[in-house]
Amino acid sequence: MIHIHPETGLIQVDEPGGTRELHLGTPEGFHLLSQLWLRSGWDNKYVYGFSWLGRPIIQLPDDMIRIQEVIYSIQPDVIIETGVAHGGSLVFYASLCQAIGKGRVVGVDIEIRPHNRAAIEAHRLHDAISLIEGSSIDPLTVLKVRESIRTGDQVLILLDSCHTKAHVLAELEAYGPLVTPGSYIVAMDGIMGEVVGAPRTQPDWTWNNPKAAAAEFAVGHPEFELIEPPFPFNEGAIRERVTYWPGAFLRRKP
Numbered sequence: 432m433i434h435i436h437p438e439t440g441l442i443q444v445d446e447p448g449g450t451r452e453l454h455l456g457t458p459e460g461f462h463l464l465s466q467l468w469l470r471s472g473w474d475n476k477y478v479y480g481f482s483w484l485g486r487p488i489i490q491l492p493d494d495m496i497r498i499q500e501v502i503y504s505i506q507p508d509v510i511i512e513t514g515v516a517h518g519g520s521l522v523f524y525a526s527l528c529q530a531i532g533k534g535r536v537v538g539v540d541i542e543i544r545p546h547n548r549a550a551i552e553a554h555r556l557h558d559a560i561s562l563i564e565g566s567s568i569d570p571l572t573v574l575k576v577r578e579s580i581r582t583g584d585q586v587l588i589l590l591d592s593c594h595t596k597a598h599v600l601a602e603l604e605a606y607g608p609l610v611t612p613g614s615y616i617v618a619m620d621g622i623m624g625e626v627v628g629a630p631r632t633q634p635d636w637t638w639n640n641p642k643a644a645a646a647e648f649a650v651g652h653p654e655f656e657l658i659e660p661p662f663p664f665n666e667g668a669i670r671e672r673v674t675y676w677p678g679a680f681l682r683r684k685p
């Protein structure tokens with residue numbers, strides 16, 4: 432049982448060994464409430480309630496701000512994302528590329544539904560977006576992605592397709608070599624491992640998730656490091672991301 436007393440800021444957590452006391456005004460208190468908020472958001476499908484410049488985007492807004500910080504710091508020439516869905520994330524990255532003044536976006540999906548393709552192709556940012564249809568781990572798809580990269584391009588890769596550990600590991604093996612030094616490959620949606628027992632989850636998600644894939648990939652690939660991207664600005668007390676992407680950022684060492 433958790434008791435929250437907003438008038439004093441006290442949080443009391445009943446645990447097997449006794450009652451733990453935290454305060455709302457501490458990073459530990461914020462962490463606890465954030466974890467509960469993420470879990471409630473999962474149960475309520477909170478991330479299914481946003482759009483970017485007219486296209487639905489299935490992301491936690493905190494993660495969108497954080498990836499914007501990464502994109503601005505990397506200034507990639509090409510952003511490759513597996514998992515297109517409605518195209519909102521592609522439009523989001525394309526809008527950042529336009530604001531920065533460089534960069535284009537390549538989206539890969541096993542099935543780009545005709546109405547989504549039509550909407551993406553009709554979007555005013557479409558010139559910065561290309562679509563590749565096929566499984567992200569099909570060698571032909573990987574070849575098409577390779578061919579979309581030009582010599583000297585700075586490459587950022589985001590993995591948001593099938594989230595099983597095996598699939599994400601296969602994506603990391605296929606796309607890792609395309610990441611340029613100093614840039615990242617991001618295994619999104621490791622939150623799966625932290626919401627087991629919630630609606631629409633599976634018991635094996637405790638280990639069968641993108642975070643586990645990223646951790647295993649890092650062990651076998653010393654050219655990558657699993658790191659937290661630094662906060663470019665922070666005058667607050669919170670040092671951890673509130674995220675659907677824990678343990679996601681694999682940086683290719685410079």
Ligand SMILES: C[S@@+](CC[C@H](N)C(=O)[O-])C[C@H]1O[C@@H](n2cnc3c(N)ncnc32)[C@H](O)[C@@H]1O
Nearest residue numbers: 488489514515516520540541566567591592593
């Ligand atoms: C979570 S959605 C992507 C959300 C999107 N990135 C966004 O932010 O709005 C996952 C997508 O992955 C696609 N997908 C599933 N398995 C795939 C595979 N093997 N290869 C490529 N895409 C796949 C699905 O068709 C679906 O559109």
